[in-house]
Amino acid sequence: MSDCLFCKIVAGEIPSSQVFADETAVGFLDIEPLHRGHTLLVPRRHVADGLTDPSVWDELAVGLVSVGQRLRAALGATGINILSNAGADAGQSVFHFHVHLIPRYPDHPGMADLMTRDARAEDLSQLAALIRG
């Protein structure tokens, strides 16, 4: 889709801090991280949300586990929230399917603090390099 932000990121037309790529999926850092290392994993093809086509979850599966393991190993995340917003009323703002991997740390644990932003300003391209290893 020519006017889709995440299609443009997948195509490399808009820069991103990439942490993962394979044949079917791309992972990159969220520009407004809730917690350090907040990553978005998207299918390469345009699908509006995770309830449009069941096979799109298979396309993310390898990336999901790979990125999750790297967030643990590279950043020391002791927990990770994995979530996807489907529909505007759920908070979806970009209508190209994406899964949020939100690393969590012992100083701000639990669901109640999920939306309490505690990521400090830092260079996302350096952070992506650290996650990629």
Ligand code: AMP
């Ligand atoms: P959602 O609200 O679930 O649709 O999530 C969209 C996410 O995309 C938000 O967390 C935004 O911070 C993030 N976002 C928006 N623009 C960009 C961008 N250019 N690069 C990386 N993340 C982005």
Ligand code: ZN
């Ligand atoms: Zn798209």
